[in-house]
Amino acid sequence: MKTYDLPIHNLKLTTREDLAQALLMILNPCENALTNHGSLLFIGNEAAHYSQQVALLEGWSRLLWGLVPLRSGGFSWEVEQLHAQGLVEGTDTQGPNYWGDVTDYDQRMVEMAAIALALLLTPQFYWEPLTSIQQDNVCAWLSQINTHTMSANNWRFFRVLVNMAFEQLGRKEFNLDLMTADLDLLESMYAGDGWYRDAVPFDNYNPLAMQYYALLYCHFRGQLDRQRADRFSQRAGLFAQQHITYFTEEGPFVPYGRSLTYRFAVVSFYSACAFSNIEVLPWGVMKGIILRNLRWWFKQPIFDRDGFLTVGYTYPSRAMAEEYNAPGSPYWALKTFLILALDDDHPFWQASELPLPDLAKTTLLLQPKVIMQRTEDDDVVMLNAGQYPAYHMLHIAEKYAKFAYSARYTFSTSASYYEFPQCGCDSMLYVSDDGQYYRPRRETEELHISKEYLCSVWHPYSDVAITTYLIPLGFFHIRIHVVTTERELHTKEGGFAIALYDGWKIAIPPALEYQNSASLSIATHSDVSHISDPLSDRSAEAVKPMPNLNLGASNTIVPILSYTIQAHTQKTLISCVGAWRNTHRHPNIPCIDYDREKQEVEVGTLRIQLAQ
Incomplete structure (x- = not known):
C-alpha cells in the first residue's frame, strides 16, 4: 500500500x-x-445506524x-470562526440548521461531550x-441530555461533562x-487494576473513554x-502500568475489540494524564508513547487523497x-491533541522523549484475562483467554x-463463515460439521488464568466442547x-496473517517451507508466519483469505x-x-512432549495435565 503525497507524512x-502543525x-x-x-x-455518504444529518453533526x-x-x-x-458559528446555528430551534430534538439513546448525546469541553x-x-x-x-439544546434515557456505559460521562459545563457557567x-448518580454508576463499573468493565x-474504551473522561473530571472538578x-x-x-504493555517500541499497540477506526485515540489517555498533571509514567515515557504512536500512524495510508481521515x-x-x-467518526482520534492546551513550560513538553522502560517478556493482566x-x-502478542460482549456488534468473534x-x-474480520477463505482464517480454530460453514470461538468459560498459560472452554455446537490452552513461548505460542465431539468435525486452525504483496512492486510468490x-513457514517480502503440529496429525497448507479483511x-x-x-470421540x-x-533468523521451533495415555503436555519446564 502507498500513502498519498500529503505534508503530514513528512513531519518529524x-x-x-x-x-499543532500536524493537527x-x-x-x-x-x-x-x-x-x-x-x-x-x-x-462522505456512507451511513451509520443514525441519520445522515446526525452523522454530519458528529463530524462537526x-x-x-x-x-x-x-x-x-x-x-x-x-x-475556526465559521466552525464556531456552527454551535449557534445548530442550537437555534427556529433556524434552518437546527440539529434537532434529542431522543432516548440518541447519538447527539455522544457529540455533546465535545461541546462541553x-x-x-x-x-x-x-x-x-x-x-x-x-x-x-445552547444550554436548552444541551440540557436535553438530562431528560432522556442513555446507555449505562461510558455514555454517562457525556452527561457528566455537560453538567460540569453548566456548573462552571453558573447555569x-x-x-x-x-x-x-451518573458518577456513582460509572464507578460501579470499576473492576480493579485500573480497568473498568464498560x-x-x-x-480500548478503557483508555480513550473511561479513563479519559475521568481525567477531565479530575482537571475541571477535582x-x-x-x-x-x-x-x-x-x-x-x-x-x-498495565496499558504500557500493549505498545511496541516502534509505536503501534495491539489492536483488539471494537472502534479501532479511532486509531490514535488510544494514546489520548496519556494526553489526558498530562493535561490533568498526573504523572502516571515518567513524563518522557508518556511523551514517547504519544509521539511515536502518532509518527507511526502518520506513515500509514489512513488519509484519502484530499487529506480526510478514513x-x-x-x-x-x-x-x-x-x-x-x-x-466523521474517525475524528474522535483528535482527543490525543489535548496536550496542545499545555504551556511550553509544562513538564511534559520540557521532558526529553524516552523509550519504553524495560518490560517483562510476559505479563499477565488479570482483569482482561490476557498474557502480553x-x-x-x-512485536507484542496478546494471548486471549476469551471475552465476548452481550452486545453483538459486527465481527464480534474476530474482535474479541x-x-x-x-x-x-x-487480525482479520470475516466476510462470511460460508467457505473458509471468507472467514479471515487467522489466529483461530474454525470448526464445521459440513465442511462449508465454519464456526469460530465465541463465548468462553474460564478455567485457569496464570502467567504461564491460559485455559478456557467453548462450545461451537451444543454437543461439542473444546478446552483450549494458550502458552507463551518466545517468538511462538x-x-x-x-x-x-458427538458429530464429525472438520477443523482448520490459522496462524498469523501476513501481507502478501509489497506495495506497487512486482508480486513475488511467497516461499512455502514445509x-x-x-x-509450514510462509515467507513473504517482509515477514514469516509459521504453524506446525508437533504430533504430525494434521496437514498444513497456505490459504489466501478474501481481500480487505485484515x-x-x-x-x-x-x-x-x-x-x-x-x-463420538x-x-x-x-x-x-x-x-x-523476514530479516530475522528463523527461530528454533520449540519441543513439545505429549503423553497421550496420561493426557499430559510438557513445554520446557511447564507441565500441564489436560482436561479429560
Whole structure:
C-alpha cells in the first residue's frame, strides 16, 4: 500500500509546534467540507445506524476534540470562526440548521461531550461571544441530555461533562443529583487494576473513554470532589502500568475489540494524564508513547487523497467498521491533541522523549484475562483467554474471541463463515460439521488464568466442547485444544496473517517451507508466519483469505492446519504458532512432549495435565 503525497507524512513530530502543525494538516481539508453555515461536516455518504444529518453533526463536533486545545494553546485555524458559528446555528430551534430534538439513546448525546469541553476549556471562544439568547439556545439544546434515557456505559460521562459545563457557567440547567448518580454508576463499573468493565469486555474504551473522561473530571472538578478525583487519579496510575504493555517500541499497540477506526485515540489517555498533571509514567515515557504512536500512524495510508481521515485501520476499509461508524467518526482520534492546551513550560513538553522502560517478556493482566508477550522482534502478542460482549456488534468473534492478537500482524474480520477463505482464517480454530460453514470461538468459560498459560472452554455446537490452552513461548505460542465431539468435525486452525504483496512492486510468490506435511513457514517480502503440529496429525497448507479483511494488509496469506475428527470421540490438537520479520533468523521451533495415555503436555519446564 502507498500513502498519498500529503505534508503530514513528512513531519518529524518532536515539538509542541510540530503537533499543532500536524493537527492543522488534519483540520485544513475540513475547511471546504463545512456546510450549513458551519454547523455540519460533509465528507462522505456512507451511513451509520443514525441519520445522515446526525452523522454530519458528529463530524462537526469531533473536530472540537482537537480544535479546542489548539485554540486554548494559543494556535489558530483559519476557519475556526465559521466552525464556531456552527454551535449557534445548530442550537437555534427556529433556524434552518437546527440539529434537532434529542431522543432516548440518541447519538447527539455522544457529540455533546465535545461541546462541553469547549465550554469548560475555552469559554472565551465558545460562550462569551454569544448573545444571551444564543447562550440560552445552547444550554436548552444541551440540557436535553438530562431528560432522556442513555446507555449505562461510558455514555454517562457525556452527561457528566455537560453538567460540569453548566456548573462552571453558573447555569440553572445544572443537575448535581443526576451527575452524582451518573458518577456513582460509572464507578460501579470499576473492576480493579485500573480497568473498568464498560458494559462490554475490556477493550480500548478503557483508555480513550473511561479513563479519559475521568481525567477531565479530575482537571475541571477535582477541587470540588477531591475524594472521587483521587480515586480516578489512582486508577489511572494503575491502568498505565498495565496499558504500557500493549505498545511496541516502534509505536503501534495491539489492536483488539471494537472502534479501532479511532486509531490514535488510544494514546489520548496519556494526553489526558498530562493535561490533568498526573504523572502516571515518567513524563518522557508518556511523551514517547504519544509521539511515536502518532509518527507511526502518520506513515500509514489512513488519509484519502484530499487529506480526510478514513474509516478503517491502517488503510481505508468499511469491512472492519461498526454500525455506528460514519464518515466523521474517525475524528474522535483528535482527543490525543489535548496536550496542545499545555504551556511550553509544562513538564511534559520540557521532558526529553524516552523509550519504553524495560518490560517483562510476559505479563499477565488479570482483569482482561490476557498474557502480553513481547518478542525480540519488537512485536507484542496478546494471548486471549476469551471475552465476548452481550452486545453483538459486527465481527464480534474476530474482535474479541481470537486466540492471539499482534501489534504487527493484525487480525482479520470475516466476510462470511460460508467457505473458509471468507472467514479471515487467522489466529483461530474454525470448526464445521459440513465442511462449508465454519464456526469460530465465541463465548468462553474460564478455567485457569496464570502467567504461564491460559485455559478456557467453548462450545461451537451444543454437543461439542473444546478446552483450549494458550502458552507463551518466545517468538511462538503453543495452542492445545482438547476436542470432545458427538458429530464429525472438520477443523482448520490459522496462524498469523501476513501481507502478501509489497506495495506497487512486482508480486513475488511467497516461499512455502514445509518441514513435514504438518509444519509450514510462509515467507513473504517482509515477514514469516509459521504453524506446525508437533504430533504430525494434521496437514498444513497456505490459504489466501478474501481481500480487505485484515486490519493491516489488504491482501494476506495464512498458514493453516486441517484435520477431521470422527464423531463420538475426543481428540487433542496441538499447534506451535509464530510470526517474525523476514530479516530475522528463523527461530528454533520449540519441543513439545505429549503423553497421550496420561493426557499430559510438557513445554520446557511447564507441565500441564489436560482436561479429560
